[in-house]
Amino acid sequence: MTDEDIAKKVQSGDIEAFGQLVERYEAKMQRYIKRFLYSYEDAQDTVQDVFIKAYTNIQNFNATRKFSPWLYRIAHNTSINLIKKRGKEALPFFDPDTLFPHPVAKQKTDDAWNEQELRAAIDSCLDKLKPNYREPLILYYFEDMDYKSISDVLHIPTSTVGVRINRAKKKLREIYNKPFTNASLREARYERRSNL
Amino acid sequence: MKNKDLKNNIMKTIKDGDVQMHSKQFFLGKALLSIVGITFIILAILFLGSFIVFMTSQSSAWELTKFGTAGIISFITSLPWIILGVGLLLIGMLAKLIQKYPFAYHKPIVASIAIIVAVSVGGGYAVAQTSFHKNINNHIETGKLKAAAPLYKRAQKHNPKNLHAGIISEIFEDGFTMKTRQYDSIHVIVSDDTKKPPQYEPATEDKISVFGKIKNEKIHARGIKPISKKREIKKPRNQVKASDKREHIKPNPQDIRKKQHRIRKIR
Numbered sequence: 182m183t184d185e186d187i188a189k190k191v192q193s194g195d196i197e198a199f200g201q202l203v204e205r206y207e208a209k210m211q212r213y214i215k216r217f218l219y220s221y222e223d224a225q226d227t228v229q230d231v232f233i234k235a236y237t238n239i240q241n242f243n244a245t246r247k248f249s250p251w252l253y254r255i256a257h258n259t260s261i262n263l264i265k266k267r268g269k270e271a272l273p274f275f276d277p278d279t280l281f282p283h284p285v286a287k288q289k290t291d292d293a294w295n296e297q298e299l300r301a302a303i304d305s306c307l308d309k310l311k312p313n314y315r316e317p318l319i320l321y322y323f324e325d326m327d328y329k330s331i332s333d334v335l336h337i338p339t340s341t342v343g344v345r346i347n348r349a350k351k352k353l354r355e356i357y358n359k360p361f362t363n364a365s366l367r368e369a370r371y372e373r374r375s376n377l
Numbered sequence: 378m379k380n381k382d383l384k385n386n387i388m389k390t391i392k393d394g395d396v397q398m399h400s401k402q403f404f405l406g407k408a409l410l411s412i413v414g415i416t417f418i419i420l421a422i423l424f425l426g427s428f429i430v431f432m433t434s435q436s437s438a439w440e441l442t443k444f445g446t447a448g449i450i451s452f453i454t455s456l457p458w459i460i461l462g463v464g465l466l467l468i469g470m471l472a473k474l475i476q477k478y479p480f481a482y483h484k485p486i487v488a489s490i491a492i493i494v495a496v497s498v499g500g501g502y503a504v505a506q507t508s509f510h511k512n513i514n515n516h517i518e519t520g521k522l523k524a525a526a527p528l529y530k531r532a533q534k535h536n537p538k539n540l541h542a543g544i545i546s547e548i549f550e551d552g553f554t555m556k557t558r559q560y561d562s563i564h565v566i567v568s569d570d571t572k573k574p575p576q577y578e579p580a581t582e583d584k585i586s587v588f589g590k591i592k593n594e595k596i597h598a599r600g601i602k603p604i605s606k607k608r609e610i611k612k613p614r615n616q617v618k619a620s621d622k623r624e625h626i627k628p629n630p631q632d633i634r635k636k637q638h639r640i641r642k643i644r
Contacts, residue, residue, distance in 0.1 A: 192401075196391055203384045232387045233396050241404040280486050336482040 184248035191239050199239070202248075203232050209324065210256055216319045217260050219307050227263055231256045250333040253324070257316070257334055270312055278341045302353055309356050314349035317342055411474070418471045422493070425464040426501020431510040431532065432457055437586060437604075438537035444572060444588040444600035451588070455537035468493050541596060542586045542604060545579055552598070553579050555587070564595045572600035579603075 184205065190198040210228050218224040234255050242251050264270055303318050310318070320326045320334060321342075332339045390396055433439055433456070441452035472489050475481040481489050504510075510529075516522045517529050543557035552567040565587050567579070572588075579585065584604040589596045 196388075199391065200384060200388050203387055207383055229383060229387060232383075233390060236387075236391055237396055237399055238404075240399055240401045332483060333479070336476065338483055338485050340485070 185244045185246075188239060188242050188248050189244045191236075192242070192244070199236055202235070206249075206252055207232075210252070213253070213319060213324055214256060214260060216304075216307060216323060217312070217316055218263060223263065227256075227259055231259050234259060247330075250326075250330050253320070253326075253330075253334040254336075261312075264312055272312060276313065276337075276341075278344055279337050299350075299353075302357065306353055306356050310349055310352060314345055314352060317345045318349045321346055415471065415474055418467050418474070422464055422467050422471065422497045423500045423504055425460055425467070426497045427504035428501075428510060428528070428532070429457060429460055429464070430502050430505035432460075432535050433537075434505065435532055436535040436537050437540060437542050438535070440542070440586045440602060440604075441537055441540050441588060443602055447599060448588055451537065451539050455535075455540075457531070457535065464497070468497065539590055539599075540586060540588055541591065542584070545581050545583045545585055548579060548581060553581075555585060560594065562594075563591070565589075565601070566595060566597050567601065568597070571598045574602060577601075577603060 184202065187198050187201050191202070207228065210231055211225075214224050214227050214231070218227060231252070235252055238255070242248065261272065264272060300322050303322055307315055307319075316335065317331055320331045321328075326334070328339045328342045331342045335342070337345075433452075436455075438452055438455050441448040441455070444451075468490060471493055472481075472486060475489065476486075513522060513525055514529050514532075517526045541555075541557050541563070543555035543560075543563070545553045545555045546562060547554045549564075552565045554562050554564050557563055567573075579601065586602050586604050587596055587598050588600040588602075589598040
């Protein structure tokens with residue numbers, strides 16, 4: 182049974198069916214929110230909030246569309262609200278990246294960066310990236326979403342997703358300022374673990 | 378174990394009734410409200426857009442664009458900027474409101490704004506070509522639609538800078554005199570620098586628009602252009618004579634009956 186079919190069942194009053202959706206998505210939501218809100222103590226509560234909000238708003242879900250981006254959108258909104266509430270990180274009031282058209286960057290594995298190394302680098306540098314760069318990287322490299330789905334989650338043009346991912350990677354390179362080596366990654370990971 | 382706890386907590390909260398699922402009607406109502414809001418803003422933008430076109434065509438401000446760069450600058454400065462500002466604010470609001478819909482957020486904001494502006498200008502121009510604003514203006518003249526009166530009175534008072542329309546009354550060597558909305562006779566000096574249509578020579582009774590600064594009841598014309606004879610040169614509102622006004626007032630049927638009754642009595 183697809184997520185959309187289960188969502189339909191919940192819409193028609195089958196509360197127990199919602200448990201199935203929670204089971205299917207709790208690991209994904211925890212992974213996504215923990216990365217996005219890595220330095221927030223209440224990240225765990227946010228996961229619960231996301232599912233509660235999904236339940237209260239399930240009648241607003243259009244079963245002809247995919248369930249996953251809809252749920253991630255709720256998770257995005259809830260996380261952004263928490264960031265705003267805590268005031269630890271500055272969120273831009275207006276994003277100039279969404280203003281003008283950009284050539285759509287092709288989705289491809291980066292030749293210069295080994296995919297695994299890149300994932301590890303992102304994981305260890307999340308605290309150094311701004312939320313608007315951090316989020317598309319997480320969605321693309323850890324949640325395996327394509328640009329179109331990320332655009333549906335973040336409500337930004339597809340071309341802007343590409344721009345943000347490229348800029349975030351550039352920022353990562355600046356942070357490291359040296360080619361990735363297993364040693365530097367191990368070091369970065371160790372540093373992050375000790376911070377946690 | 379922790380994962381199981383999360384699911385159990387959520388299901389317990391739902392089953393205990395601590396959270397309620399919003400009904401379909403709730404979301405339908407919200408969507409309807411949003412559509413009504415968006416429709417209202419679109420209509421307001423169209424109204425303001427067409428009003429600006431109506432206002433500028435009433436005051437012949439478009440004529441300024443035919444007098445080169447200086448004319449275009451004068452046209453831009455004579456635009457009703459407050460109304461234009463309100464229109465731009467509404468366009469911004471509309472762009473923000475539609476951002477939640479995929480057709481809007483998949484495009485850059487500039488593209489959405491460009492589409493809204495194009496639709497507003499095109500739609501506004503189309504509405505201005507109908508008798509919509511003229512009808513409202515006529516209603517205001519007869520004392521109806523008082524709420525809209527200040528806006529339309531502003532349109533009537535709108536006077537583009539350095540543009541004068543009138544009828545040529547006399548031809549001189551250095552130019553001509555003409556009768557305008559504001560002046561009974563004003564001297565227009567035409568020189569070699571004056572822009573005019575090729576082979577056009579001013580003649581008496583010609584309707585003409587003159588671009589140039591007025592000084593001591595003289596205009597050193599930077600440009601002149603004949604106006605179509607069909608086009609009416611209106612008198613400004615404050616210069617309409619009482620006798621002229623009387624022509625527009627329809628006689629009250631009750632007054633006519635009373636008058637007839639009185640005449641019959643006298644007889």
